[in-house]
Amino acid sequence: MTDQQQLDLRKDEVQAGTTTGLASPSVDVTKERQNSLWSDAWGELRRNPLFWIGAVLGVFFVLMALVPQVFARGADPRACDLANSQDLPSAQHWFGFDQQGCDYLANVVYGARNSLIIGVTAVLVILLLGVVVGAIAGYYGGIADGILARIADIFYALPLILGALVLLRVGPSTGIPIINSRGPGAVAIALALFGWMTAMRLVRSQVIAVKSSDYVAAARAMGASGRRILVRHILPNAVAPVLVYATITIGVIIAAEATLTYLGVGLQRPAISWGLQIAAGQASIRTAPHLVLFPSLILTLTVMAFVMMGDALRDALDPRQRA
Amino acid sequence: MTHLDLSKPTAEATPAGTPLLDVDDLHVEFRTRSGTVHAVNGVSYSLAAGETLAILGESGSGKSVSAQAIMGILESPPAVVTGGGIWFEGRNMLEMSAEDQRQIRGPGISMIFQDALSSLNPVYSVGFQIGEMFRAHQGMSKKDARKRAIEMMDRVRIPAAARRVDDYPHQFSGGMRQRVMIAMAIALDPRILIADEPTTALDVTVQAQVMDLLKDLQSETGMGLILITHDLGVVNEVADNVAVMYAGEIVERGTVDDVFTRPSHPYTDGLMRSVPQVEAKGGRLQPIVGQPPNLAHIPSGCPFHPRCSRRRLGAEAPPGRECSTDVPPLRLVVPGREAACHYSEEVLGVPAQ
Amino acid sequence: MGRYVARRLLLTIPVLLGASFLIFSMVYALPGDPIRALGGDRPLSPAVIAELRDRFHLNDPLYVQYWEYLKGLFQGDLGTDFRGRPVLDTIERTLPVTVQLALVAILFEAVIGLVAGVLAGIRRNSYFDNLVLVSTTLIVSIPILVLAFFAQLLFGLRLGWFPIAGTNDGLYSFVLPGLVLASGSLAYVARLTRTSLAENLRADYVRTARAKGLPNRTVIVRHTLRNSLIPVVTFIGADIGTLLGGAIVTETVFNLPGIGREVFNSIRSQEGAVVVGIVTLMVFFFIFFNLVVDVLYAVLDPRIRYD
Numbered sequence: 001m002t003d004q005q006q007l008d009l010r011k012d013e014v015q016a017g018t019t020t021g022l023a024s025p026s027v028d029v030t031k032e033r034q035n036s037l038w039s040d041a042w043g044e045l046r047r048n049p050l051f052w053i054g055a056v057l058g059v060f061f062v063l064m065a066l067v068p069q070v071f072a073r074g075a076d077p078r079a080c081d082l083a084n085s086q087d088l089p090s091a092q093h094w095f096g097f098d099q100q101g102c103d104y105l106a107n108v109v110y111g112a113r114n115s116l117i118i119g120v121t122a123v124l125v126i127l128l129l130g131v132v133v134g135a136i137a138g139y140y141g142g143i144a145d146g147i148l149a150r151i152a153d154i155f156y157a158l159p160l161i162l163g164a165l166v167l168l169r170v171g172p173s174t175g176i177p178i179i180n181s182r183g184p185g186a187v188a189i190a191l192a193l194f195g196w197m198t199a200m201r202l203v204r205s206q207v208i209a210v211k212s213s214d215y216v217a218a219a220r221a222m223g224a225s226g227r228r229i230l231v232r233h234i235l236p237n238a239v240a241p242v243l244v245y246a247t248i249t250i251g252v253i254i255a256a257e258a259t260l261t262y263l264g265v266g267l268q269r270p271a272i273s274w275g276l277q278i279a280a281g282q283a284s285i286r287t288a289p290h291l292v293l294f295p296s297l298i299l300t301l302t303v304m305a306f307v308m309m310g311d312a313l314r315d316a317l318d319p320r321q322r323a
Numbered sequence: 324m325t326h327l328d329l330s331k332p333t334a335e336a337t338p339a340g341t342p343l344l345d346v347d348d349l350h351v352e353f354r355t356r357s358g359t360v361h362a363v364n365g366v367s368y369s370l371a372a373g374e375t376l377a378i379l380g381e382s383g384s385g386k387s388v389s390a391q392a393i394m395g396i397l398e399s400p401p402a403v404v405t406g407g408g409i410w411f412e413g414r415n416m417l418e419m420s421a422e423d424q425r426q427i428r429g430p431g432i433s434m435i436f437q438d439a440l441s442s443l444n445p446v447y448s449v450g451f452q453i454g455e456m457f458r459a460h461q462g463m464s465k466k467d468a469r470k471r472a473i474e475m476m477d478r479v480r481i482p483a484a485a486r487r488v489d490d491y492p493h494q495f496s497g498g499m500r501q502r503v504m505i506a507m508a509i510a511l512d513p514r515i516l517i518a519d520e521p522t523t524a525l526d527v528t529v530q531a532q533v534m535d536l537l538k539d540l541q542s543e544t545g546m547g548l549i550l551i552t553h554d555l556g557v558v559n560e561v562a563d564n565v566a567v568m569y570a571g572e573i574v575e576r577g578t579v580d581d582v583f584t585r586p587s588h589p590y591t592d593g594l595m596r597s598v599p600q601v602e603a604k605g606g607r608l609q610p611i612v613g614q615p616p617n618l619a620h621i622p623s624g625c626p627f628h629p630r631c632s633r634r635r636l637g638a639e640a641p642p643g644r645e646c647s648t649d650v651p652p653l654r655l656v657v658p659g660r661e662a663a664c665h666y667s668e669e670v671l672g673v674p675a676q
Numbered sequence: 677m678g679r680y681v682a683r684r685l686l687l688t689i690p691v692l693l694g695a696s697f698l699i700f701s702m703v704y705a706l707p708g709d710p711i712r713a714l715g716g717d718r719p720l721s722p723a724v725i726a727e728l729r730d731r732f733h734l735n736d737p738l739y740v741q742y743w744e745y746l747k748g749l750f751q752g753d754l755g756t757d758f759r760g761r762p763v764l765d766t767i768e769r770t771l772p773v774t775v776q777l778a779l780v781a782i783l784f785e786a787v788i789g790l791v792a793g794v795l796a797g798i799r800r801n802s803y804f805d806n807l808v809l810v811s812t813t814l815i816v817s818i819p820i821l822v823l824a825f826f827a828q829l830l831f832g833l834r835l836g837w838f839p840i841a842g843t844n845d846g847l848y849s850f851v852l853p854g855l856v857l858a859s860g861s862l863a864y865v866a867r868l869t870r871t872s873l874a875e876n877l878r879a880d881y882v883r884t885a886r887a888k889g890l891p892n893r894t895v896i897v898r899h900t901l902r903n904s905l906i907p908v909v910t911f912i913g914a915d916i917g918t919l920l921g922g923a924i925v926t927e928t929v930f931n932l933p934g935i936g937r938e939v940f941n942s943i944r945s946q947e948g949a950v951v952v953g954i955v956t957l958m959v960f961f962f963i964f965f966n967l968v969v970d971v972l973y974a975v976l977d978p979r980i981r982y983d
Contacts, residue, residue, distance in 0.1 A: 304817035428889030
């Protein structure tokens with residue numbers, strides 16, 4: 001790799017939150033080494049309490065998204081009685097009531113589904129874009145790489161929230177399906193569209209590094225086709241950094257969704273979303289602070305679950321961290 | 324144990340002078356999460372002024388670790404010196420304060436490392452890094468230190484020293500970088516220089532130049548030289564005495580001429596047979612079978628017994644000399660020669676005492 | 677070096693143009709008719725509407741509009757909003773607020789992040805190190821939105837230490853929002869410093885420094901910190917560019933009239949010229965500070981040479 005590529009890589013690591021080692025190409029990736037990387041990583045993960053906290057929280061919120069009824073203590077988020085408006089938490093209603101007199105626990109619990117759907121969908125789209133574009137740019141190099149890298153630079157230069165904000169504001173008046181829907185799909189696509197570049201660059205760097213390794217030269221000498229080399233030899237090498245990045249990014253996207261929704265361009269009523277709850281609760285923050293507190297708390301814990309898992313995964317997969 | 328007594332014949336073999344350094348029954352462990360690694364298990368040797376002692380062994384034999392223990396630069400944790408003594412000019416370094424130890428590093432004992440590229444700080448010029456020795460130990464000014472650095476670079480025969488003093492390590496060739504390391508290490512005329520695989524990373528021709536330089540510097544200054552290596556050729560050329568290490572222990576010790584011509588330990592014997600000899604052209608090389616031991620699980624008895632062709636197990640063995648249960652002590656086999664094997668006399672071809 | 681900078685500057689042109697065109701094309705697809713909205717209750721006459729549409733090139737195809745915009749840009753004219761105020765004036769009015777906020781944030785980020793990271797890195801696995809690890813995980817996980825509310829609630833309303841909105845208290849008004857804005861980067865700087873330091877402490881040249889008999893302080897400061905701070909300093913440098921463009925939420929919640937809040941309000945009120953102008957500026961900052969950082973890299977690390 002050239003110095004400039006090395007530098008870009010370093011910056012991508014910083015951007016991706018995967019500093020040290022991970023993105024530095026582990027060129028000697030025989031199958032055995034990969035296997036031992038993963039089994040060593042699992043051994044390391046198992047001993048990391050932060051991983052377990054993250055994993056338990058993660059499973060908890062995924063279940064909450066799948067079967068919210070179980071967590072809502074029998075309350076229906078849309079069965080409201082104005083008589084209860086803004087009632088404080090009680091033994092019967094742990095999170096109290098919102099402005100409309102709806103059970104707040106049920107509302108906060110039902111908010112998990114949209115957050116997770118958007119987080120996971122956006123990251124899947126990011127991975128798809130990142131792997132495909134990154135692999136093409138890294139493997140073919142030359143003009144293709146030059147153009148794709150410049151396009152990534154263009155998107156890089158726009159802050160994630162800002163880009164998504166503009167697109168979502170414009171979205172409903174365009175004829176583009178999904179984007180004009182004001183639904184979770186629109187939010188996920190908007191965030192993915194302005195967030196795919198780091199994944200692309202991680203994959204690209206790995207591909208460039210591994211492509212020039214002796215080990216790929218050997219595979220090529222034995223007559224393996226370009227596509228086979230890419231799929232069987234090069235891409236598996238990029239899995240570790242991309243996986244770490246993806247895990248953390250789910251958390252980042254969930255936070256971004258809440259922010260966009262809070263700013264009024266994300267999900268719209270009557271959708272149930274933490275961002276909407278925080279925005280609505282803001283007005284009565286002095287009289288009924290629980291309306292901001294509970295969605296904020298649950299939102300933070302959800303983000304934390306993914307950040308912690310990603311962190312632990314990075315530490316486990318980074319051989320340089322080990323003694 | 325009587326290590327000190329046993330070491331005397333070796334020291335006497337070189338009439339160069341009194342011991343500068345006495346290492347006595349040194350033990351070093353690495354305590355990691357996955358278990359304790361016994362890296363050095365009771366190593367003793369001494370070094371006199373002007374003497375060159377080679378410590379020969381495979382990677383993982385504990386040769387570098389023992390040297391770093393002498394320097395007091397082992398990373399702790401995980402490394403722990405669990406026993407023994409390191410006497411430098413009659414003072415036990417293990418019982419000194421950290422500050423006293425530090426003051427010995429540089430003017431007393433100095434060390435050069437295998438990979439000069441990674442061992443030199445990439446962000447400082449070589450002149451700065453050599454000059455640091457004078458600044459840290461003699462309180463010299465930055466300007467004077469730079470001047471002395473140029474002198475040192477001249478002394479290790481770096482061409483155009485005055486012009487290159489402000490260059491960075493990556494701008495030098497491998498051989499020149501190693502010279503920079505040497506210039507730094509001998510800057511304060513140390514009594515002892517420890518060279519840890521100083522030529523392993525270099526081309527053969529450059530290797531010879533660096534070794535010649537070290538020998539010349541030694542004869543100028545009379546410093547003791549501990550040469551850590553796995554290269555039998557280098558040992559043969561420059562060392563007076565040799566200590567062969569295996570699994571964290573010294574298994575054989577004597578003068579280079581003696582040990583190389585007539586090994587008395589099966590491991591040394593195996594090493595000698597595994598190198599090509601000009602005079603034995605056409606013959607087959609005999610590699611030592613098996614793998615070096617895992618220092619977390621050193622074999623019982625003689626650590627070499629699983630790979631040894633002369634081992635005697637069970638009923639074959641005379642009492643007290645069963646290779647898998649009885650640990651062979653390092654003992655005098657013939658005058659001037661020690662080995663840690665129950666059957667050294669057999670290897671050597673002399674009658675048992 | 678000079679040639680490298682020149683080449684990098686050239687390369688930034690397509691990025692700058694691409695990013696501004698991207699925003700431009702999105703913004704000009706904004707819904708509704710801003711001219712009609714301008715009239716409010718009293719409908720404008722069709723003639724006036726036609727004249728205004730013509731003046732703002734609203735009837736031309738997108739690329740013509742963009743070309744007109746670029747022509748203006750190169751003459752230092754960022755256009756006017758629909759009320760006729762020059763966008764440049766808006767930027768001049770709002771940018772100083774954002775710059776102050778970013779400076780305060782960078783200060784927090786550098787000082788707190790570095791100190792925490794260094795202490796944690798030197799004493800790895802100590803109590804303090806674990807505290808840094810856990811608290812940075814927490815901070816990174818709290819969305820800036822949530823953090824802003826709770827900072828307002830706790831330090832502003834409950835404790836009354838800081839003003840919670842506006843810029844009436846001079847630089848002091850920026851302390852709380854600056855801390856909130858810096859939080860993520862601060863945690864990241866602490867982590868980066870810690871990892872970098874711990875990694876360098878194991879480096880061969882640090883072993884050499886010890887073998888040279890250098891005092892412990894010299895070993896740590898000169899031979900470990902100096903090397904470890906290279907990625908940290910460059911991260912902080914690049915982050916200036918990010919912070920100058922990333923303060924939408926903080927400025928909105930704390931009601932600071934900077935470019936972040938301005939661009940958000942303009943997106944809502946469909947002030948296309950303002951949005952494009954400010955975003956182009958943000959992109960410029962981002963690219964500029966990244967270039968600065970690349971040059972800085974070569975200054976800090978003699979191994980990197982751009983020839």
